[in-house]
Amino acid sequence: MLISRTVFDQVIERKQTASAKWDAVDQLFQGEDLLPMWVADMDFRAPQPVIDALKERVEHGVFGYPVHSPSVDAAVKHWVKRHYDWEIRESDIVYTSGVVPTISYIIEAFTAVGDEIVIQTPVYYPFYQLVNNNERTLVKNPLRFDGETYTMDLEHLSSVISEKTKMLILCNPHNPVGRVWRKEELEKIAELCVKHDLLLVSDEIHADLVFEGKKHIPIASLSAEVASRTFTCLAPSKTFNLAGLQTSYCVIHNDKYKTRLQKYLKKRFMGMSNSFAELVTEVAYNQGDEWLLALRKYVWDNYLYVKDTLETSMPRLSVLEPEGTYLLWIDCSRLGLTASERKKWLVDEAKVAMNHGEIFGVEGQSFERMNIACPRVTVEEAMRRLKRAYDALTFDS
Incomplete structure (x- = not known):
């Protein structure tokens, strides 16, 4: 059975569900109203057969x-x-x-x-x-x-x-x-x-x-x-x-x-x-095979959207083409900000929470890691926020 992309387009409210990604983001990044594009945790429901199996086990009611x-x-x-x-x-x-x-x-x-x-x-x-x-x-x-x-x-x-x-x-x-x-x-x-x-x-x-x-x-x-x-x-x-x-x-x-x-x-x-x-x-x-096949296609399309948006409206940011994972590695070396300045800019101005590259080692200090395993509308909102903050920067000619 083919899985429709509408399965992944569905926006699921995750706030106040004890979600580290959504409920801890402001505290961890020391900001307000941040859009979480960080930890490797998808915003998609698990495959329906998995959910059905869990429901059946829960209905049994005995968890010895x-x-x-x-x-x-x-x-x-x-x-x-x-x-x-x-x-x-x-x-x-x-x-x-x-x-x-x-x-x-x-x-x-x-x-x-x-x-x-x-x-x-x-x-x-x-x-x-x-x-x-x-x-x-x-x-x-x-x-x-x-x-x-x-x-x-x-x-x-x-x-x-x-x-x-x-x-x-x-x-x-x-x-x-x-x-x-x-x-x-x-x-x-x-x-x-x-x-x-x-x-x-x-x-x-x-x-x-x-x-x-x-x-x-x-x-x-x-x-x-x-x-x-x-x-x-x-x-x-x-x-x-x-x-x-x-x-x-x-x-x-x-x-x-x-x-x-x-x-x-x-x-x-x-x-x-x-x-x-x-x-x-x-x-x-x-x-889960068909679900996984559809997931890969959806995430790849999200990558293409991010790539096109950066190339056309934020050219000082570039994203490496991923061969795997749902995590993008964004090169910010031409942004003209230090790692600490970029961290503050993303939190205070863009209101987007990404994993700062320096936590992966000093070799990553010019990068940000972005999780795109989420509905397209979430990715679009992240790009809108990033573009607004990008346009407010002043670059040397």
């Missing part, structure tokens, strides 16, 4: 301790095969309550205090906290930016790996720059990890959100050798707007590593899912 169902494993296995042509075993899957907590568990279970962990910046800002809060040593491998796109600097990566380096955290598709790493890029980084005996933690939470002409390749699918050192973190949460239900999983082909992580979770009594998490995973993966 759940037990894992093998049908969830089957749904996950078929999803990754169908979408990424990746063969996994049901026994490779470890269910968790979120990708970020999962990465923290892996860091704690497989590295020691003081060990070096590499991240590729600018990158999803919790990566910094995960390394630092666990008292590991952060090693940065900045991406190369040529003014239009980002690539990996593998020569630099090779130079910063030492005998103390134990792990690399990969972000694919990359948040915030929107790259979907190609096979040859993944092969090169995997080769370095094998050469230096590094564990590879791959955050692939945006794997389903890739645009036409692009293909997500799980790095663990490259070879058995790569798979044996890789922890692939996935979830239906970004794909189907289910983050609040805290559902995710980690695919681990190495049985020794899988057992070690399971023991870590069991020791801390973190092995049980909530009553809704596995339900929504199974239903979304079994019945």
Whole structure:
């Protein structure tokens, strides 16, 4: 059944629903009447089959301790095969309550205090906290930016790996720059990890959100050798707007590593899912394909609208063409404002809340991250506000 774009055009009131995106925005950004275009949280209803399944479970009325169902494993296995042509075993899957907590568990279970962990910046800002809060040593491998796109600097990566380096955290598709790493890029980084005996933690939470002409390749699918050192973190949460239900999983082909992580979770009594998490995973993966196809098209059209609006009426701002995610990376380097001045301008003048690029690392200080997974009218309002503030600026000729 084809999903109409009117499903995504629907404006849903989210204020006063305990929404971090909408109810906390003014306080977090220290402004008033801000339009939230920030955190990676969609303003769309989940697919109807997911909502129907939740209603049925709620109507049952009993929410006791759940037990894992093998049908969830089957749904996950078929999803990754169908979408990424990746063969996994049901026994490779470890269910968790979120990708970020999962990465923290892996860091704690497989590295020691003081060990070096590499991240590729600018990158999803919790990566910094995960390394630092666990008292590991952060090693940065900045991406190369040529003014239009980002690539990996593998020569630099090779130079910063030492005998103390134990792990690399990969972000694919990359948040915030929107790259979907190609096979040859993944092969090169995997080769370095094998050469230096590094564990590879791959955050692939945006794997389903890739645009036409692009293909997500799980790095663990490259070879058995790569798979044996890789922890692939996935979830239906970004794909189907289910983050609040805290559902995710980690695919681990190495049985020794899988057992070690399971023991870590069991020791801390973190092995049980909530009553809704596995339900929504199974239903979304079994019945969400058409919805996802329509979502990608809608988000891409929103990107084209933003791109055209900036080019025609705000030429000192430019947006990188995304290969994946629903997050735009907007280059503000020609705006003539410092990062702190731009932050104040967006909040006080434009009344738009975006994620300021500097939180992703110093390499992102000239950028803003904009979430366009929302109805077109919301994107249009954001552009109107931005244009009004832009027109009030004075530029040197």
